[in-house]
Every structure is written in structure tokens, then in C-alpha cells.
Amino acid sequence: MAGEASQGTPREPATPKYLQIAGRYARAIEAGTLRPGDRLPSVRRLHAEERVSISTVMQALARLEAQGLVEARPKSGYFVRARVRAPPPQPARPARRAPSAVGVSALVARVYRAAGDPRVVQLGAAIPTSALLPARELARAIAAEARAHPEAQVDYQMPPGLPELRHQVARRALEWGCTLAADDLVITGGATEAVTLALLAVAAPGAVVAVESPTFYGTLKAIEALGLKALEIPCHPEDGMDLDELEARLDRYKVAAVVSVPNFNNPLGSCMPDLAKARLVEMLAARRIPLVEDDIFGDLAFGPVRPRAAKSWDRDGGVILCGSLSKSLAPGLRVGWAAPGRFRERFEHLKFALNMAAPTLPQRVIARVLREGGYDRHLRTLRARLREIVERVSAAVAESFPPGTRVSRPLGGCFLWVVLPGQVDTLELFTRALDAGVSIAPGAIFSPSQAHRSCIRLGCIEPWSERLDAGVRLVGRLAGRLEG
Numbered sequence: 001m002a003g004e005a006s007q008g009t010p011r012e013p014a015t016p017k018y019l020q021i022a023g024r025y026a027r028a029i030e031a032g033t034l035r036p037g038d039r040l041p042s043v044r045r046l047h048a049e050e051r052v053s054i055s056t057v058m059q060a061l062a063r064l065e066a067q068g069l070v071e072a073r074p075k076s077g078y079f080v081r082a083r084v085r086a087p088p089p090q091p092a093r094p095a096r097r098a099p100s101a102v103g104v105s106a107l108v109a110r111v112y113r114a115a116g117d118p119r120v121v122q123l124g125a126a127i128p129t130s131a132l133l134p135a136r137e138l139a140r141a142i143a144a145e146a147r148a149h150p151e152a153q154v155d156y157q158m159p160p161g162l163p164e165l166r167h168q169v170a171r172r173a174l175e176w177g178c179t180l181a182a183d184d185l186v187i188t189g190g191a192t193e194a195v196t197l198a199l200l201a202v203a204a205p206g207a208v209v210a211v212e213s214p215t216f217y218g219t220l221k222a223i224e225a226l227g228l229k230a231l232e233i234p235c236h237p238e239d240g241m242d243l244d245e246l247e248a249r250l251d252r253y254k255v256a257a258v259v260s261v262p263n264f265n266n267p268l269g270s271c272m273p274d275l276a277k278a279r280l281v282e283m284l285a286a287r288r289i290p291l292v293e294d295d296i297f298g299d300l301a302f303g304p305v306r307p308r309a310a311k312s313w314d315r316d317g318g319v320i321l322c323g324s325l326s327k328s329l330a331p332g333l334r335v336g337w338a339a340p341g342r343f344r345e346r347f348e349h350l351k352f353a354l355n356m357a358a359p360t361l362p363q364r365v366i367a368r369v370l371r372e373g374g375y376d377r378h379l380r381t382l383r384a385r386l387r388e389i390v391e392r393v394s395a396a397v398a399e400s401f402p403p404g405t406r407v408s409r410p411l412g413g414c415f416l417w418v419v420l421p422g423q424v425d426t427l428e429l430f431t432r433a434l435d436a437g438v439s440i441a442p443g444a445i446f447s448p449s450q451a452h453r454s455c456i457r458l459g460c461i462e463p464w465s466e467r468l469d470a471g472v473r474l475v476g477r478l479a480g481r482l483e484g
């Protein structure tokens with residue numbers, strides 16, 4: 001561990017103009033100055049009044065749309081949306097902690113066992129259920145590929161993986177702001193394997209890895225299994241990892257890698273602005289610290305714009321971009337990928353060492369769905385449905401949880417982060433809710449130090465129904481009892 005180092009004045013990047021404009025209109029809507037149904041000034045008028053380019057105006061409107069504050073009506077302009085009910089305030093920033101060994105596995109096992117029980121109302125899981133995913137279309141694609149390529153069932157597809165799939169993923173990467181060739185990619189068994197191999201490639205046992213806090217427990221399990229230590233960096237519910245804090249910690253500790261989910265991270269749903277992504281990549285490149293970027297939720301933006309991957313700012317191959325379609329298409333097919341940058345060779349070697357090859361038929365099926373455009377069609381519907389479920393669950397929380405509860409306002413993804421007032425122990429809440437037939441994810445599993453004990457994550461992963469509504473309200477009532 002390096003000694004204490006002096007901390008310079010934190011650099012404050014100027015707020016981009018589009019965020020300033022969107023922020024002003026968001027405040028006017030929150031304050032009721034602009035009411036549901038009111039029309040916003042036209043794009044031309046904003047362009048003239050704000051003295052900014054048309055594309056800046058469009059970015060500001062896209063931000064408001066993604067926040068669920070306005071909606072575009074064809075040929076009429078942008079209008080303030082009706083809100084079900086003003087959502088509770090957003091969570092505050094978590095506190096600082098030193099690097100620690102990770103030990104969340106037993107707790108996590110309790111949570112995912114509960115999440116797999118069909119009799120239980122599923123607010124504890126984070127994978128859209130089959131009612132939201134195109135199971136029938138996938139079954140047809142599987143049958144067609146098996147017929148067309150019977151050898152896919154018997155042949156290994158050695159690393160780096162099926163060329164056609166890598167080609168299709170490289171094409172999609174343009175949408176993430178990345179120019180990748182098929183040969184830059186290695187196919188993996190889901191994003192989980194991609195992140196695990198990335199950590200194996202860059203961090204020796206005992207090394208310190210910086211993670212967002214709260215963060216996805218699967219990443220914590222990988223860190224635990226690899227004998228690494230986690231350094232928790234506070235994560236802001238809107239903007240993601242606190243980069244001033246990260247910079248100060250990198251000056252203080254020897255860090256082997258940073259793991260981040262910049263787009264709609266699990267569990268907060270935060271989305272790092274482009275300026276911050278660029279700063280993160282630059283900060284790590286200057287120190288030659290690799291960034292393991294998990295972009296598994298990027299496709300689930302509620303607004304029309306798919307956020308860029310931090311990888312798109314990578315100039316020296318230091319970003320290992322990991323992804324999969326597990327949240328948006330087919331978690332069961334277990335297909336993921338990595339663009340490992342300058343670690344490409346080592347990554348491929350480790351993939352081979354770990355399990356030789358990714359299954360061939362699922363790779364063919366995903367390549368087919370991407371090639372034929374079915375994925376994009378499905379994604380448009382899925383994003384709108386997830387947004388609706390998130391809004392409804394948020395409204396039910398506002399109505400049924402104890403006063404003082406805070407809730408995240410994600411712009412994408414499929415969950416809400418709820419901070420309960422007082423010192424409610426959400427492990428106890430988890431047990432009581434499960435006894436009553438509802439699963440939730442207690443905050444402690446999202447942190448190696450089991451911080452966030454008074455928080456829960458609610459998965460918004462099945463179509464809205466009375467059963468789901470009743471489940472949320474039941475958790476709210478139980479939380480109220482535990483608080484009192």
C-alpha cells in the first residue's frame with residue numbers, strides 16, 4: 001500500500017450545455033411551472049433562445065425524455081408527461097471504506113435461491129422474466145440453426161469464438177461509439193465469465209480492485225473467488241462512480257484494476273455522463289491501470305439514445321469491455337464477449353485454460369438473431385416495457401413505504417434502489433418478506449463490507465400486475481413495522 005499522498009484540488013468538469021438546459025426544464029417540471037400536457041418550446045425556438053446547436057437541443061430533449069419527464073409526439077413536439085406521483089427523493093452518497101476481503105457468497109446464495117422459486121413474487125432478481133423476453137422466437141432460431149448446422153452440436157468452437165458472431169458484435173459496437181474488428185473480440189460464457197477472465201488477466205491474488213459501491217454481487221463473488229481485495233468507491237445514483245474519490249484513492253492505494261458498470265449499473269441504475277467516462281478512461285490510462293468495463297445494461301436505455309461505452313475513449317487498449325445479451329435477450333444461452341484491448345492474447349489464453357470453448361449452437365443462434373434484425377425490434381418494445389414497470393414500482397413504493405424512504409430514478413435497466421429511513425435491517429426485512437412470499441435483494445450483498453444495510457434493490461423484471469403491486473406494498477408495510 002502506498003503512503004498517504006497529497007490531494008490536489010479536485011477537477012470540476014464544466015456541466016455540458018445540454019445538461020444545463022435539461023436541468024432547467026426538469027426543475028420547472030418538478031416545481032409544477034410546466035404541467036402535464038404542456039408543450040415545450042420547439043426545437044427551433046430552443047436553438048435560437050439558448051444559442052446552441054440543434055444537436056445540443058436534441059440531446060437536452062433526449063435527456064428529459066429518458067428521465068420520463070417529457071414525451072415526443074409525432075409532428076407536434078415535446079410535451080410534459082403525466083406523472084403517476086412525485087417519486088421520493090434519490091439516495092444520498094455512501095461513505096468511504098478501506099480495501100477489504102470479500103465474503104458475500106453465502107448471503108448471495110440465499111437471495112438467488114429465493115429468486116428462482118416460481119411461487120415467490122420476484123422483486124429480488126435482476127433478469128427480465130420469460131414474459132418479457134422473446135422465448136418463442138429464440139426457440140425458432142435454435143431449431144433453424146440446429147437444422148442448418150447439425151455439426152454445431154458436436155464441434156468445438158475454439159477461442160476466440162464464432163467469427164460470424166464476433167462480426168455481428170463488432171457491428172453493434174459502432175452504436176456504443178466503439179470501432180472494433182471481429183478479431184478484437186473473444187466470445188465468453190456470459191458477461192460473468194468475461195469479467196472474471198478480465199480480472200484473472202490483470203490482477204494477481206491479493207491485489208486490490210476498485211469497485212463501485214454499491215455494486216453487482218456477481219462481481220464481488222468473482223473478486224472473492226480470485227482472492228482479490230475490493231476497494232469500495234462511492235457511486236452516485238445519477239452519475240455513477242465518484243471520480244474525485246477514485247482519484248484520491250488511486251493516489252493512496254496500489255490498485256490493480258477498476259471495475260465499473262458505467263451504463264445503468266446494478267443496483268443503482270446510474271449512468272455516467274460522457275465527460276465522466278472520458279475522464280475515467282484518461283485517469284486510468286495515465287496510471288496504466290486497466291479498466292474492466294461491464295456494459296451489460298447499455299442496451300436497456302429508456303430514452304432513444306443508447307449511451308456510449310467508456311471503451312470508446314480507450315486509446316491504449318487499457319479498457320477491457322465486457323458484455324452479453326443476458327439482460328436484454330437470452331440469459332439462458334450464456335453467450336457473452338470481451339474486447340480485451342492490449343490484454344487480448346492473455347485473455348484468449350485464459351479462456352482456453354478455463355473451459356476451452358463457448359458452446360457452439362448458442363453462438364450461432366445469437367449471431368442469427370443479430371444478423372436478422374430481430375434483436376432491435378424486440379429491444380424497442382422491451383425498453384418501453386421496462387420503463388413502465390420501473391415507473392409503476394416506483395409509484396407503489398412512494399405510496400406504501402415509510403415516510404423518508406428514498407428511491408433511485410434510473411434512466412435505464414431493470415431495478416430500483418430503495419434507501420429506508422432510520423436503521424431498518426434489510427436482512428431481517430428480506431427474511432420476513434420471503435416468509436410472506438416476496439423476494440427482495442438486501443443491500444448488504446452489494447458491498448464487500450456489507451454496507452448499505454438499510455437499502456434494498458427491487459427488480460422490475462416482470463410485467464406489471466396486481467400480484468407485483470401487492471408484493472411491493474407488502475414489503476413497504478413490513479419495512480414500516482421494522483422501522484417503528
Ligand SMILES: Cc1ncc(COP(=O)(O)O)c(C=O)c1O
Pocket residue numbers: 126127189190191192193216218261266294296323324325326331335336
Ligand atoms: C452488472 C452485471 N454484470 C453481469 C451480470 C451477469 O451477466 P451474464 O448473465 O451475461 O453472465 C449481471 C447479472 O445480473 C450484472 O448485473
